[in-house]
Amino acid sequence: xxxxxxxxxxxxxxxxxxxxxxxxxxxxxxxxxxxxxxxxxxxxxxxxxxxxxxxxxxxxxxxxxxxxxxxxxxxxxxxxxxxxxxxxxxxxxxxxxxxxxxxxxxxxxxxxxxxxxxxxxxxxxxxxxxxxxxxxxxxxxxxxxxxxxxxxxxxxxxxxxxxxxxxxxxxxxxxxxxxxxxxxxxxxxxxxxxxxxxxxxxxxxxxxxxxxxxxxxxxxxxxxxxxxxxxxxxxxxxxxxxxxxxxxxxxxxxxxxxxxxxxxxxxxxxxxxxxxxxxxxxxxxxxxxxxxxxxxxxxxxxxxxxxxxxxxxxxxxxxxxxxxxxxxxxxxxxxxxxxxxxxxxxxxxxxxxxxxxxxxxxxxxxxxxxxxxxxxxxxxxxxxxxxxxxxxxxxxxxxxxxxxxxxxxxxxxxxxxxxxxxxxxxxxxxxxxxxxxxxxxxxxxxxxxxxxxxxxxxxxxxxxxxxxxxxxxxxxxxxxxxxxxxxxxxxxxxxxxxxxxxxxxxxxxxxxxxxxxxxxxxxxxxxxxxxxxxxxxxxxxxxxxxxx
Numbered sequence: 001x002x003x004x005x006x007x008x009x010x011x012x013x014x015x016x017x018x019x020x021x022x023x024x025x026x027x028x029x030x031x032x033x034x035x036x037x038x039x040x041x042x043x044x045x046x047x048x049x050x051x052x053x054x055x056x057x058x059x060x061x062x063x064x065x066x067x068x069x070x071x072x073x074x075x076x077x078x079x080x081x082x083x084x085x086x087x088x089x090x091x092x093x094x095x096x097x098x099x100x101x102x103x104x105x106x107x108x109x110x111x112x113x114x115x116x117x118x119x120x121x122x123x124x125x126x127x128x129x130x131x132x133x134x135x136x137x138x139x140x141x142x143x144x145x146x147x148x149x150x151x152x153x154x155x156x157x158x159x160x161x162x163x164x165x166x167x168x169x170x171x172x173x174x175x176x177x178x179x180x181x182x183x184x185x186x187x188x189x190x191x192x193x194x195x196x197x198x199x200x201x202x203x204x205x206x207x208x209x210x211x212x213x214x215x216x217x218x219x220x221x222x223x224x225x226x227x228x229x230x231x232x233x234x235x236x237x238x239x240x241x242x243x244x245x246x247x248x249x250x251x252x253x254x255x256x257x258x259x260x261x262x263x264x265x266x267x268x269x270x271x272x273x274x275x276x277x278x279x280x281x282x283x284x285x286x287x288x289x290x291x292x293x294x295x296x297x298x299x300x301x302x303x304x305x306x307x308x309x310x311x312x313x314x315x316x317x318x319x320x321x322x323x324x325x326x327x328x329x330x331x332x333x334x335x336x337x338x339x340x341x342x343x344x345x346x347x348x349x350x351x352x353x354x355x356x357x358x359x360x361x362x363x364x365x366x367x368x369x370x371x372x373x374x375x376x377x378x379x380x381x382x383x384x385x386x387x388x389x390x391x392x393x394x395x396x397x398x399x400x401x402x403x404x405x406x407x408x409x410x411x412x413x414x415x416x417x418x419x420x421x422x423x424x425x426x427x428x429x430x431x432x433x434x435x436x437x438x439x440x441x442x443x444x445x446x447x448x449x450x451x452x453x454x455x456x457x458x459x460x461x462x463x464x465x466x467x468x469x470x471x472x473x474x475x476x477x478x479x480x481x482x483x484x485x486x487x488x489x490x491x492x493x494x495x496x497x498x499x500x501x502x503x504x505x506x507x508x509x510x511x512x513x514x515x516x517x518x519x520x521x522x523x524x525x526x527x528x529x530x531x532x533x534x535x536x537x538x539x540x541x542x543x544x545x546x547x548x
């Protein structure tokens with residue numbers, strides 16, 4: 001295609017956007033009028049996230065592979081063959097990254113690969129905390145316990161700390177800081193200086209870094225960049241203060257009468273990102289593709305920015321009226337965050353719908369995952385339910401497609417995160433890479449989608465519990481592979497849309513359950529076959545030959 005004939009592409013991810021926010025036209029018109037306006041000019045369809053959290057879902061969105069492929073999601077898409085952005089680059093597109101999501105804020109997980117412009121606004125503090133808490137420290141502990149050669153864990157640590165510090169230094173040097181607040185700039189500059197010193201210390205004394213990783217609480221690690229661990233008494237006082245403040249914050253968060261939290265890192269809201277995005281669109285060289293990831297709805301309980309919080313309070317009377325009339329069952333913090341974001345999106349959506357500026361642009365609005373915590377009242381038996389975060393409210397998300405192709409199949413089945421990106425690529429006539437597993441709306445979607453994870457952080461596929469949810473049009477099968485047990489739950493979505501009555505032990509559903517298990521084994525057998533053969537389900541007895 002000639003450059004002038006290529007359409008532009010905008011993929012807007014609203015983190016934690018639930019399907020039920022936009023599924024009812026009347027209700028969404030009242031609460032979220034601007035998104036509802038875009039919906040009227042778009043194809044609207046449900047989708048099922050392949051992961052229940054951003055860390056887990058992003059590999060599927062970017063690389064069109066399952067979260068647990070290629071050893072898991074601990075390093076994002078570092079080990080994945082291709083990012084969808086690289087497919088655009090091969091077709092002559094300019095690629096630009098916008099947003100306020102910490103996951104794409106640095107290039108530690110390789111999400112920034114292929115982009116020409118990076119306009120993110122992360123607090124490097126949370127980048128350091130998350131990578132140490134969920135990836136580096138667990139892997140270091142695992143290697144330290146199992147290694148026969150004491151150098152293996154140290155070599156791993158040297159490699160990862162270098163990648164982490166160098167990614168922060170690169171972002172500090174080369175990323176566009178237009179959306180950064182003065183507070184964020186000063187914080188990140190301080191951390192970047194610490195990263196330079198940390199690399200020097202790593203070169204001189206890597207054992208000291210290992211000691212810090214194992215002993216310092218991850219949320220505080222950034223304060224000790226380039227420094228040795230403080231003396232025992234000084235650090236004891238430091239740790240004591242953190243533990244007491246953590247317990248206080250945890251108590252407050254669990255209190256239903258005060259459903260907020262105070263984040264300890266610097267956040268930048270969408271009102272700093274979206275105006276810059278609009279300005280950029282007016283002068284961007286064509287053809288372009290933009291990935292924009294907005295975190296505001298995900299952080300709906302955050303009250304760090306009191307002025308921003310007070311903006312949401314304005315929506316309380318409107319929300320109370322909606323709650324009283326059954327328009328919403330979601331919490332005020334969640335709905336008000338989306339109502340405020342909807343208002344911020346108004347100028348961009350007007351540009352899309354009402355002007356000719358986007359006549360040659362494909363726009364997708366969707367989410368990385370849903371939000372279980374937004375529902376009120378919440379599900380019961382929280383700690384006893386292995387799948388609490390994998391019910392519909394956590395994985396069912398909307399997709400709005402503006403300027404889609406006309407040949408979407410009327411009998412299209414289901415679509416997941418991988419299928420969403422595949423649809424985005426095919427709408428813009430971008431060839432899919434051979435490693436991609438996404439099946440687009442144009443190709444008919446999937447009969448069953450699979451959402452999966454093994455918890456936050458390090459996905460140990462051989463030892464940790466593995467969680468899967470299979471969703472079809474009318475049924476849902478939950479699978480948990482534990483060390484010595486297989487747990488299955490089955491729901492009929494036609495008679496039980498809230499997924500409350502487990503039917504796994506009813507003989508009449510056995511054929512449907514076996515059918516879904518066969519699909520699961522065919523789709524994910526390379527990952528789970530060995531573990532699947534070693535476990536039994538107490539409530540649903542079957543042989544591996546029944547599904548293989």
